[in-house]
Amino acid sequence: MNNNLRFHPSKAIYACFLIIFSLLFSFKIKAQITVSVKDTIPTCVGANFKITATTNATSGAVFSWKGPNGFTSNVQNASISNLQKSGLGVYTVTITQGGQSASATTLVKENAIEVAVIGGYLNLCVGENLRLRDIVFREPNEQPLAYFWTGPDNFTSTSARIEIPTTEDLRQLGEYSLAETYENGCVVTVSLTPTINKCQSIGNLVWNDTNNDGLNNNGELGVGNVTVRLFKAKIEGGSPTDNPDGIAIQTTTTNATTGKYLFTDLVPGAYIVELEAPTGYISSIGINGSTTNIYEPAGDANDDINNDDNGTQITPQKIRTTYILLANYTEPQNDGDVTNGTNADKNSNLTIDFGLYKSECPSEPKCNPMMVKKGN
Numbered sequence: 001m002n003n004n005l006r007f008h009p010s011k012a013i014y015a016c017f018l019i020i021f022s023l024l025f026s027f028k029i030k031a032q033i034t035v036s037v038k039d040t041i042p043t044c045v046g047a048n049f050k051i052t053a054t055t056n057a058t059s060g061a062v063f064s065w066k067g068p069n070g071f072t073s074n075v076q077n078a079s080i081s082n083l084q085k086s087g088l089g090v091y092t093v094t095i096t097q098g099g100q101s102a103s104a105t106t107l108v109k110e111n112a113i114e115v116a117v118i119g120g121y122l123n124l125c126v127g128e129n130l131r132l133r134d135i136v137f138r139e140p141n142e143q144p145l146a147y148f149w150t151g152p153d154n155f156t157s158t159s160a161r162i163e164i165p166t167t168e169d170l171r172q173l174g175e176y177s178l179a180e181t182y183e184n185g186c187v188v189t190v191s192l193t194p195t196i197n198k199c200q201s202i203g204n205l206v207w208n209d210t211n212n213d214g215l216n217n218n219g220e221l222g223v224g225n226v227t228v229r230l231f232k233a234k235i236e237g238g239s240p241t242d243n244p245d246g247i248a249i250q251t252t253t254t255n256a257t258t259g260k261y262l263f264t265d266l267v268p269g270a271y272i273v274e275l276e277a278p279t280g281y282i283s284s285i286g287i288n289g290s291t292t293n294i295y296e297p298a299g300d301a302n303d304d305i306n307n308d309d310n311g312t313q314i315t316p317q318k319i320r321t322t323y324i325l326l327a328n329y330t331e332p333q334n335d336g337d338v339t340n341g342t343n344a345d346k347n348s349n350l351t352i353d354f355g356l357y358k359s360e361c362p363s364e365p366k367c368n369p370m371m372v373k374k375g376n
């Protein structure tokens, strides 16, 4: 028997080792060639830029690029100049070396930009800050190099985000534009026009307080056609007072049948409401037949209590509240707002109500608080 043909365990092990080694080696060679490009490249029409292919291939590798609009290139990093809309899309690079190849793709897309109001709706209330920024997500290496905002009232800024207080004169109303400049020379712009509203309101009832208890009881009806004036409260030493500042800023009359009134388009601040007392009526007192009680002079009009009397007789003709502070989104929601069930108006204060008592003897001190004050 030929000794060479005989099965020998050590030779078999050696052969197996050779096979495994060469398999591993060939796998390793095949896995070696890699190429990658950035997944997406945001840019703009007219831009010049490069798409960089990263590879571990040694010299001698062949590159082949293909892209939209018949684009081809055979260098490692493809140069694109004066990009047109038709050049937007997927670019593919294929690298070939030693019979192996690898490829990668990137999406060249138009640089998106979108500006939004931060932390709120496009509808702002006067007194809120208008805060704008670009809300498009970008990788850290895709951030703009520079920002330039323009807006109403000669507004400009080079910040990424802007924050502008809104004021009663609404000079912030108008279009805001942002231009962003990118490393590749792109300048992209976007505009938006926020709405700024005077959100707040004061109301709402003047009623015939037949039992003169200062409260609007069942069956006590509204008094129509009463003249109602709204004033800004005078500010002294930085604090509001119970005196009007200047002339009325709005005047209305109560609804002929419901006795309701409403002042709208108000901004945060301190206000006073005044009634022209109808002939024969005085302000509610609190207890019938008494000249003073908890409702004369009336308590704090700013206490958000609905359907109680907030008027104090100032002259025989004038009935007036203490000052009322309005602030955005802090006003009562249980004041009879028309709500569709759920969305009570946090910007309306409908608790500024006036009880009127039809005095039998308005010219006698015991019936008319105004005359008692004068007498004292």
Ligand SMILES: [Ca+2]
Residues within 6 Å of the ligand: 209, 210, 211, 212, 213, 214, 215, 216, 217, 220
């Ligand atoms: Ca009453």
Ligand SMILES: [Ca+2]
Residues within 6 Å of the ligand: 331, 332, 333, 334, 335, 337, 344, 345, 346, 347, 348, 349, 350
């Ligand atoms: Ca309300």
Ligand SMILES: [Ca+2]
Residues within 6 Å of the ligand: 203, 204, 205, 306, 307, 335, 336, 350, 351, 352, 353
């Ligand atoms: Ca009310």
Ligand SMILES: [Ca+2]
Residues within 6 Å of the ligand: 301, 304, 305, 306, 307, 308, 309, 310, 351, 352, 353
């Ligand atoms: Ca009240």
